[in-house]
Amino acid sequence: MQQPPIEGRVKEFLYALSRTLGSRYEKVLELYLYVKPDTVKIVELVERGGEITGVRIAVRSKRRHDVWYYTAVGYYGAKCTCEGNTLGGKICKHIVIGVITWNVVSLIKTGKEIDLSKLSWLRSSEKEV
Numbered sequence: 001m002q003q004p005p006i007e008g009r010v011k012e013f014l015y016a017l018s019r020t021l022g023s024r025y026e027k028v029l030e031l032y033l034y035v036k037p038d039t040v041k042i043v044e045l046v047e048r049g050g051e052i053t054g055v056r057i058a059v060r061s062k063r064r065h066d067v068w069y070y071t072a073v074g075y076y077g078a079k080c081t082c083e084g085n086t087l088g089g090k091i092c093k094h095i096v097i098g099v100i101t102w103n104v105v106s107l108i109k110t111g112k113e114i115d116l117s118k119l120s121w122l123r124s125s126e127k128e129v
């Protein structure tokens with residue numbers, strides 16, 4: 001049996017992510033479309049037992065192109081160097097971009113999506129998205 005193409009699986013994941021966040025699908029899609037080689041760079045992949053358990057990325061600011069935010073996401077939690085997260089403790093756009101990037105990398109490298117049900121921090125924190 002053939003696997004559904006990666007695009008369809010990503011779309012389903014974005015729907016599930018928007019439901020988990022309580023955000024509109026369009027907002028999550030917009031963040032997904034922001035992920036390009038010149039705006040998002042993978043700094044480190046955290047791998048354990050053949051599974052990608054987290055990523056560290058750099059995300060270029062949308063308004064100030066010389067500014068990069070450093071974001072870490074994983075099953076343990078998430079952190080970002082932007083004000084919204086460091087001062088407000090909110091789930092910022094960069095963290096959501098981190099989750100999206102993590103999932104795509106996981107799909108490509110292991111063929112498996114990340115398990116959103118394990119990201120309890122995604123539901124419990126206040127969101128900027």
Ligand SMILES: [Zn+2]
Binds near residue numbers: 080085092093094
């Ligand atoms: Zn941030």
